[in-house]
Amino acid sequence: MRYAEIIVDNRASKLDRPFTYSINGFSDVAQVGMRVIVPFGNGNKPIKGFIINIFDELSEEYPVKKIIDILDTEPLVSNKMIELGLWMKKKYLSSHIDAFQQILPPGDYKQVNTFVELNNDYEKVELSNNELRIIKYLKANDISLLDQLKKDIKISNLRDYLKKLSEKKIINIFIDIKTSVNKKYEKWIKIDDSINYSSAIELIGNKARKQLQLYEFLRTIDEIQLNEFIKDFNTSSTTINSLKEKGLVVIYDKEVERMPIKRKISDYHKLTFNMEQLNVFNEIVQSFDNSKKQNFLIHGVTGSGKTEIYLQLVEEMLKRNKDSIILVPEISLTPQTIDRFVGRFGDEVAVLHSKLSQGERFDQWRSIREGRSKIVVGARSAIFAPTNNLGLIIIDEEHEDTYKSSQNPKYITKEVALRRNELENATVVLGSATPSIETYYSALNNKFKLLHLNERATKSTLPEVLLIDMREQLQIGNKSIFSIDLHKEIATNLINKKQTILFLNRRGFSSFISCRSCGEVIKCNNCEISMTYHKNINRLRCHYCGKTEDIPITCPKCASKYIKYFGIGTERIEEESKRLFPAARIVRMDSDTTSAKGSFDSILEDMKNKKIDILIGTQMISKGLDFPDVTLVGIIAADTTLNLPDYRSPEKAFQLITQVAGRAGRGDTPGKVILQTYNPYHYSITNSKNQDYLSFYNTEIKLRKEFLYPPFINLISLLVYGNNYNDVKNVVSDTYDIIKGYFIEKYKSSYKKYLIGPNPAPIEKIKNSFRWQIVIKAYNHEMEKLKYELNRVCILDEYNTKKDGVKISIDINPTNIL
Incomplete structure (x- = not known):
């Protein structure tokens, strides 16, 4: 049995x-x-x-x-x-x-159905009675659900017969996410190979020159979509039908798949490497044929040509009949990367990301599974693509937070990639101008082979970075959000007909509204977080739950009428830019202006075609954009990320500033970056000004070691949340007391160094849910035992600490602890 x-x-x-x-x-x-x-x-x-x-x-x-x-x-x-x-x-x-x-x-696996259809042009072979019954049924019923076929035809060992018919290419068996399939078909045309060339020429005759032209072209290709053929050759259906009547061509229906890319993408031709790129490429390719695969980190400055290396590595994989997965941080924010892969490899590429419809996602998934797409480009979830012969996984901009899932399982994409590498003997290549501290530390400890690209691929120089102390601007009487230097450089750029990017990682008009009498800050009732003023709708909006409300006339706490806007957002930058530069074509790109379908692509297309002089945006303009006419980048407030209550804040600030600065000077004209800050001596700011990753890393790694943060230890965040404040507090206290026993036994009186809390979370309330937090620090060798204990306490609830409406979220090595 x-x-x-x-x-x-x-x-x-x-x-x-x-x-x-x-x-x-x-x-x-x-x-x-x-x-x-x-x-x-x-x-x-x-x-x-x-x-x-x-x-x-x-x-x-x-x-x-x-x-x-x-x-x-x-x-x-x-x-x-x-x-x-x-x-x-x-x-x-x-x-x-x-x-x-x-x-x-993709979708609900329970809704996936198996379908059987007859292949109309199958070769006639000897068949059994049961096989003939199946064919007769399919002729009468067209495409049939396997379940329905079973019920109606009642043949024992039906799967064996279906398998044989499939192997003979008489039937097609496929899966889809519907209970019925309404396939879309298009007309295609190809040569009828049963007629030889000399007979065909005789049938066409000397006078039918157009027919001859069409026939000669069709001989050079396998097939072509009929409407495209008629349009390309400026011909008519009458001419086509003449060829068909003479038996020279075959016109037939072909299924059209749901395509995730709606726009036309131009060919992207192979580029020649510089010496640095060639050395990196050769180093990786040499490892492909080794029995034990090696993994790589490409540390390359912005504009160093990492994408071209990725493209040619994928080409090497195709030569070896192997599949490749290429991951990008956010698919909608990196359209140029997708364009390059589709432009180079065409139909070999499948695209996977959350903005596709369920049907489109399923079609792409099925195309990969069936081996029709050997290249997968996508966001985080594409790491699970059902490839058949995986050879290469590339993670571009590996430092980005979006590679960490916020939903269960809260996986780290890089770790999943390395596990697939172990299971399938593939090669993992990470790339970034600003690698995460953990990844760079791993590379220095030989978990990745570290490869460097120190020059830009086009031989253009890295942009000059000018650091502006905004405190000094106040001292000389400049209260504008633009320093004198930034204002001057924008004006010069406009005269020279070059493009400018202005960056501020905060949308809205003002960061918050506060009472000058009592100091009360207007907060969201659902989230206990300050609301942001949006001038375009003249309302306050919470960026956590989306709630909006009117601007108060008086302070809700002390009734004072002295209410004032504080801080700035991209909307305010846009208004001020239009006031100072009224003739400039100014566009804002943040989540407020790109919510409509196609709006993001439309802005990028306008930027590419030089229809925009000044582009204002949040972090979505920091990734993967390559516009040769952008010669100036203004970073309005470099301190924004630096001031977050999170141990990674200096790293995130350095990464963001360096990535945004890298948008400047990627063409023939040298670039310049104006970096405005109130904290000019912070090591994150000074090192990003000097574009000196190694100095930043050496400073940050010492602090991480001293204060016991990753990569020297693991962090586990236990977030207890629910709508009833007292229940949440009781559950987090009970959970802490149980876990505390484990840490006291191990660390005695110093246990509080490794078990922190329970405390209200930095953002104590979101969407009417109260949040308390316990933070655990654990070394690698302790993790298995600790996870076993957390499973018993937090998931299986063996100690009966849970209450209705209270949940516990476990996040291992979170990207932030807010």
């Missing part, structure tokens, strides 16, 4: 485990990764699940139920991806279903 371990879709924490079922009657067809229907619970309710393991003997005797049916003709996911899901569940303390949701088809 054979058995299967099956994960069922039940989110109760006490049922979060595999269930064992007998697969008698299905032993020959059951495989890991297939979906099944099983009887579940006391009432034996039929529910769907999927197989994660198959074995021959039980470790002990106990009653075992039998599976009811198998839903798939082949596994939805591979054994290696099942292994990856099990690893994630353990690594990040998530549920089985949350971990496996990442690797299963």
Whole structure:
């Protein structure tokens, strides 16, 4: 007797485990990764699940139920991806279903259906009676659900017959996320190979020159879409039909897939490497054929040509018939990267990201799984693409926070990539001008081979950075948000018909509104965070829950009428720029102005075509943008990120400033950066001015070691939250007291160095949910035991500390602890 371990879709924490079922009657067809229907619970309710393991003997005797049916003709996911899901569940303390949701088809895996259709132009071969019955059924019913086919045709061992017909290319078996498929078709045209060339020329005749021209072209290609063919050759359907009537061409229907890229993308031709790029490229390619793969970190200045190296590495993988995954921080913010890959490799590229419709995502997923797309470009979740022969994973701008999932499982993309590397013997390449402290530390300790690109690919120099102390501007009477130097440089740039980028990582008009009499700051009632004034709607808006409200006329606390706006946002920068430079074409790009579909691409297209003189934006303008006519970048307030209550703040400030500064001077004209700050001597500011990553790293790594932060230790954030303040406080206190015992036993009186809290979270309330936090520090060798204890206390609730409406979020090595 054979058995299967099956994960069922039940989110109760006490049922979060595999269930064992007998697969008698299905032993020959059951495989890991297939979906099944099983009887579940006391009432034996039929529910769907999927197989994660198959074995021959039980470790002990106990009653075992039998599976009811198998839903798939082949596994939805591979054994290696099942292994990856099990690893994630353990690594990040998530549920089985949350971990496996990442690797299963997009959407609800329970809604995936198997379809069977007849291939109309199959070769006639000898068939059995049952095979003929299946073909007759499909001729009558067109595309059929496998479940419906089973019910209607009632053939035992139906899967065996379907498999044989599929191997003979008589039927197509495919999956989709609907209960019925309304495929879209287009007309295509190709040569009829049954007529030789000399006979074809004779049939066309000497006078039909247009027909001859069309026929000669069709001989050079496999096929072409009919409308495109008619348009390209400025011909008519009459001419085409003449060729068809003579039997020289075949016109047929072809399925059109839902395409994620709606715009036309130009070819992106291969570029010649400079010596630095060539050395980096050769170093990585030489490792491809080694039995034990090596992983790499490319530390390259902004504009050093990392993307071209990625493109040519992918080309090398195609030569080896291997698949590649290329990850970018946010797909909508890095359109130029997608354009380059699609422009270079065309239909070989699949794109995966959250802004696709479910149908588009599924089509891309299926194209990868079926081997039609060997290159995957996408955001974080594309790391789970169902490739068949993975050879390369590239993570561009590896330092970005968006590579950390905020939903369960709260995975770190780089760690998942390295695990896939172990499972599939692939190569991982990370790239950044400002690598994370943890990654650079790992590279220096030989976990990655460190490769350098110190020059820009185009031989242009890095921009000159001018540091402006805004305190001195006040002393000389300049109260403007623009320093004298920045104002002068913008004016010069406009005269020279060059483009300017102004950066401030805060949207809105004013950061907050405060009472000058009592100091009260107007906060969101739902979130306990200051509301931001947006002038375009003349209302206050909370950037955490989206709530808006009218601006108060008097202070809600002391009734004073002395209410004033404080701080600045991108909307204010836009207004001031238009006042100072009325003839300039000024556009703001932040989440307020790019919420409409296509608005982001439209702004970038205008910037590319020099229809914008000054582009004002938040961090979305810091990533992946390459405009050769941008010669000036103004950083309005470099201290914004620096002042956040988070140990990573200096690192984030350095990264953001360096990345934004890197947008300047990427063409033939040298660039300049004006960096305005109230904290000119902070090491993050001075090192970003000098574009000196190594000096910044050497200072930051010493502080991390002294104060015991990553990479020298792991952080675990336990966030307890709920709508009832007292219940949240009680649960966090009880949880702390239980965990405290573990730390006292290990560290005695110094346990508070490793167990911090419980404290209100830095943002104490979001969306009417009160938030308390415990922060744990743990060394690598302690993590397994500690995670075991946290699972017992926080997930399985073995100590009965939980209350209705109160939840605990566990985040291992969070990117911030706000």
